[in-house]
Amino acid sequence: MKRALITGITGQDGSYLAEWLLQQGYEVHGVVRRASTENFERIQHIRDRITLHQADLLDQLSLISVLQKVRPHEVYNLAAMSFVPTSWVQPVLTAEFTALGVTRMLEAVRLVDPSIRFYQASSSEMFGKVKECPQDENTPFHPRSPYGVAKVYGHWITVNYRESYGMFCCSGILFNHESPRRGKEFVTRKVTYAAARIKLGLQDKLKLGNLDARRDWGYAGDYVRAMWLMLQQDQPDDYVIATGEMHSVRELVEVAFDYVGLDWEKYVEIDPALLRPAEVDLLCGNAAKAKRVLGWEPQVSFTELIHMMVDADLKRVQKEIAAGRSDDC
Ligand code: NAP
Numbered sequence: 187m188k189r190a191l192i193t194g195i196t197g198q199d200g201s202y203l204a205e206w207l208l209q210q211g212y213e214v215h216g217v218v219r220r221a222s223t224e225n226f227e228r229i230q231h232i233r234d235r236i237t238l239h240q241a242d243l244l245d246q247l248s249l250i251s252v253l254q255k256v257r258p259h260e261v262y263n264l265a266a267m268s269f270v271p272t273s274w275v276q277p278v279l280t281a282e283f284t285a286l287g288v289t290r291m292l293e294a295v296r297l298v299d300p301s302i303r304f305y306q307a308s309s310s311e312m313f314g315k316v317k318e319c320p321q322d323e324n325t326p327f328h329p330r331s332p333y334g335v336a337k338v339y340g341h342w343i344t345v346n347y348r349e350s351y352g353m354f355c356c357s358g359i360l361f362n363h364e365s366p367r368r369g370k371e372f373v374t375r376k377v378t379y380a381a382a383r384i385k386l387g388l389q390d391k392l393k394l395g396n397l398d399a400r401r402d403w404g405y406a407g408d409y410v411r412a413m414w415l416m417l418q419q420d421q422p423d424d425y426v427i428a429t430g431e432m433h434s435v436r437e438l439v440e441v442a443f444d445y446v447g448l449d450w451e452k453y454v455e456i457d458p459a460l461l462r463p464a465e466v467d468l469l470c471g472n473a474a475k476a477k478r479v480l481g482w483e484p485q486v487s488f489t490e491l492i493h494m495m496v497d498a499d500l501k502r503v504q505k506e507i508a509a510g511r512s513d514d515c
């Protein structure tokens with residue numbers, strides 16, 4: 187039986203990847219950091235089928251110990267400070283987690299068992315102020331946030347361990363991917379949650395930043411399959427994972443509000459505080475290499491994704507109302 191270790195298992199991608207690996211017959215282990223209250227909501231439904239270990243990307247020895255204990259065949263390094271605006275507020279901590287954390291993980295792998303296959307969660311944020319459209323594996327990087335800069339470091343150190351030590355290290359350059367499990371601070375979920383709350387009479391305004399920003403949004407469930415496929419190949423390599431379709435934040439809002447029968451213009455307000463010091467205006471990926479080599483293709487369209495998220499939020503909010511508790515927004 188193959189064993190996999192996932193850092194960031196409590197996050198959106200970690201939870202979908204754990205499900206996928208269980209379906210493939212893996213023994214699944216996850217790294218969690220201690221918190222005063224447990225934060226296992228996304229993995230509650232599989233909690234009895236996975237094993238969790240305490241460790242932290244800031245603590246080298248904890249990473250070595252967990253690898254020594256689990257002896258995985260594959261490591262998926264998904265843990266990171268993943269919210270772009272916070273990276274301007276905590277740039278040093280972002281670099282510790284999102285950049286140096288990758289080296290700590292790679293060093294732990296090299297020390298414990300360099301034959302472990304390693305996946306690094308790289309990001310389309312690395313393309314930033316894009317040099318060409320669409321972006322592929324050869325497009326130069328120009329990151330626009332401390333998060334993007336940290337991810338560029340994580341990408342290159344992954345490539346470097348492959349080239350320096352011959353380790354099986356892959357960097358997946360994933361474009362934005364979303365789901366009903368997306369954190370509420372990211373724009374898709376912020377919009378679908380607000381559309382549900384407004385529809386159900388719990389909220390009357392939605393404050394947003396730049397409506398003109400364009401992203402290539404896919405479904406997280408599709409994207410974790412690509413991570414796994416990368417580690418099943420004969421040779422390690424880097425891959426762009428994207429839908430190849432671009433939509434603006436304005437279109438996202440329109441699709442979500444139309445779906446619940448509301449005119450978005452009556453509810454959305456622009457809040458200048460939500461504009462970023464440096465914006466990534468557009469991202470659109472070319473995943474031709476992933477299609478050719480991995481046989482990977484996305485299965486959920488943009489509209490299906492947003493409808494899926496609105497449906498899930500309507501259900502959640504209705505449940506909260508029935509239980510007599512609903513978030514204040
Ligand atoms: P997410 O929901 O924010 O999850 C992040 C995970 O990292 C959480 O499990 C978090 O644990 C963990 N973590 C953060 N700091 C840690 C530390 N110091 N030690 C151990 N664990 C730590 O993010 P996601 O959307 O699933 O994304 C997964 C990865 O893919 C991230 O690296 C992200 O940067 C990258 N990525 C995401 C996208 C996307 O569109 N979703 C696109 C490209 C790349 P807690 O639960 O304890 O906070």
Ligand code: G4F
Nearest residue numbers: 268270309310311361362371372373374394395396399460
């Ligand atoms: O949903 P977002 O916060 O995602 P962003 O910044 O693109 O980052 C996500 O995708 C990256 C891949 O490219 C990941 F690496 C990263 O970890 C994360 O998952 O914002 C998307 C766009 C931005 O242009 C932002 O300015 O939406 C715009 N936006 C407009 N109003 C807003 C808002 N974003 C947020 N979060 N909140 C707003 O109110």
